[in-house]
Amino acid sequence: MRVTRSKITTNFSEWYDWVLSEAEIVDYGRYPVKGMGVWMPYGFKIREKVLNILRTLLNNSGHEEILFPLLVPEDLIRKESKHIEGFQGEVFWVTKGGNDELDVKLALRPTSEVAITYMESLWIKGYTQLPRKFYQVVSVFRYETKATRPLLRVREISTFKEAHTIHETFEDADRQVKEAVSIYQQFFDSIGIPYLISIRPEWDKFAGAIYTVAFDTVFPDGKVVQIGTVHHLGQNFTKAFDMKVQRANGTLDYPHQTSYGISDRAIASIIAIHGDDHGAVLPPAVAPISVIVVPIPSKEDNEKVLEYARKVLEQLSSSGIAARLDAAEKMTPGEKYYYWELRGVPIRIEIGRRELLKNTIVMKRRDTLEATEVKLPDLIDAVKSLLNQIDKDLKEASWSRMKSMVRIVHTMGEVKTELESKMGIVEVPWCGNDACGLKMEEESGARVLGRPYHDQEVTGRCAVCGSTAKTILRIAKTY
């Protein structure tokens, strides 16, 4: 039994702002630049945990972390024409240094394909140096004109993990796309975030890409959020920089690239998708604190209860479990429960006189608030196994909620009524022609997410033209 999620589903927006601010994850909206917020200490720790998972996956698959400058000169960013077309409306420009007007305007990087390709053209001369897989974790900037939302639509994306790889052949780059998709699956699985993987339609791929694979998830309000993208860039950027390298067969040719990114939205998803009316519910893998120990004051034996609580803390800590004792005297146990539930700590251990006398503890899981009594000698095993259980249950619950929001329909009428009544994602048979896809987008007033990345059987006829369907298109209202 989960804690109710009525506040989230009926007024997600308000709930979301409340959790981010009350749980001290980000302070957003009070910083005096629109679309930019402050990562607070607790939020920063969650962010670090999330990034560590991602870094480990990338490091273990041969990716090398680097760090590029923030600023990209205008002439560089204009090298790839489709790329700048896609981004130029939303670039922030530095035009002054001190009191000087700069000769060349400098962009705050909106993404780093051009800067990285330029340097690769200096570093890489031949196929023996390929492939190279780089990544960096940086801020990127978009001059958003739409309404901004913390961690979802911002002007400074302050957590942007962007990977950039370079390969001898198109096929190598294609394999890299598959590796990236698999890494992102492992990443989202480890934080319990459900996803659909789609190949974005031609008209909505990354500016400068051959094709784009995207991860989408469904938020509690039924809106869809893009949480990760993987792009096959082909030779578009290497050609723009006239970067040729020697191939194994002795000829010179432009190498092929991919790029892929994960942003703040991964953290937004953890908060939004696992949360409930009491606040955040953190998967154990990203919780800065796994167990909070709360002593219940006792008139007779207060000091002994505290001592017992300290002993429990000590046992947890020495077993490598991130535990904390909340012995603050000015707060009641009830206030402490509220405080730590809001912050999503996976397990609470309550210790009062009753537990002291029985040599037990009460263990309460955050996701269901179920309590279990545990004998002290079983403490570590019980906590470890409950953390695993919570991890598993959060993932199952979130996947099952998402699946209930994805359904197949067959006509454009159904697309519209389904999206209006229940939001989520509708899948509709499609002939494969862009013209029909664009019409679906137009008629639904929603966004075409694309066709499934993994083949999916389809029967029926294109909802627009009526010819035999080749695949499906996914349509949703998106953030």
Place this chain on the structure above:
Amino acid sequence: MRVTRSKITTNFSEWYDWVLSEAEIVDYGRYPVKGMGVWMPYGFKIREKVLNILRTLLNNSGHEEILFPLLVPEDLIRKESKHIEGFQGEVFWVTKGGNDELDVKLALRPTSEVAITYMESLWIKGYTQLPRKFYQVVSVFRYETKATRPLLRVREISTFKEAHTIHETFEDADRQVKEAVSIYQQFFDSIGIPYLISIRPEWDKFAGAIYTVAFDTVFPDGKVVQIGTVHHLGQNFTKAFDMKVQRANGTLDYPHQTSYGISDRAIASIIAIHGDDHGAVLPPAVAPISVIVVPIPSKEDNEKVLEYARKVLEQLSSSGIAARLDAAEKMTPGEKYYYWELRGVPIRIEIGRRELLKNTIVMKRRDTLEATEVKLPDLIDAVKSLLNQIDKDLKEASWSRMKSMVRIVHTMGEVKTELESKMGIVEVPWCGNDACGLKMEEESGARVLGRPYHDQEVTGRCAVCGSTAKTILRIAKTY
């Protein structure tokens, strides 16, 4: 016996650029924006190690990591008048978003006192919330007009650890300055960088500070580099933001602040101060690889030698030692020695047929290139003890070199000739009057670093006015 350091001392500048680029630490000067460079994978790993030491020291002393936006609106940055006076010549300004001129210019943060004080004024209402100690690791920007040097004088300081603390009283902030100084001492000690701690003269303190404590070190060319600063900000910024909080005695008052920073220069110091003619020499604490295992090809027993080398690697790795086997077939052992010495790996293990037959290994320390033969069963103990020895010896050697560059003189004539002939730092008796100090700066053509932070006995008379000296002033040519 150290490897010779003739290249470093006779032409430091060339040597420094060569190591940074050849050892693939940073690629600087080729990125198409002046004063900005790329952290390469190997350099990035050193940077991570250095930052982890710093983060651990800060986290263990109650500092909380946060992350602020990059951009600071002009009106905010103008709030503290001395502060903006100090920085306005070197601020980069964002004036355009997409095709729009922005209503308010946005500064790329040159440092974060104003932004943080502004948010603290929203977060902190009373003394029970004090002290708070925040820090962040970010890029800061200075529109340098002087010649830039990688990691030393740059326009994007891409590794800036800035701490910001806030306290109820002046004395609390004073104690915090002492804590910060002690943390920085531990930090520099752990990377073997020698330092002098000085209180900067009035005319050279941080823009907006009551006083500034600085760490300086001496580079191989005899020039001095400021590697860390700690500022007591008093109420200057809280007054500028009219931020009053409730004190324990019930009154309302402006809280007191400190800020302190460490930058890329810490990493520059590691490279410059420990290096030798073969390249970088990394202290074990920051070396991404502690031990490189190089097999020596053997006609008779090549496969067995390789197998033996793999066994050695396995033993090292399973003991938690960061080791790597360089089994590349296209490079000779000599080329591998050159490659890994350049990168400063503390220990090289050479394994050939001779070692295979004797069940030994040859262990070569990077700093002295001394070789020791070790029996295989003693491998782990020998490596661990040698890593400790290298750590100790590097620190001793660098401290002793620095001390030889610091000397007391008594007249302005001596100041000039000493600085001209041998560079380094001269200490000269001083009466304590700023007028005399400024005259010293003027006459020496060098920079006054300030007086010792820790009291130092002084005899003699002020080198300018001849009255009884109260303390000494340190003078040096600086980067």
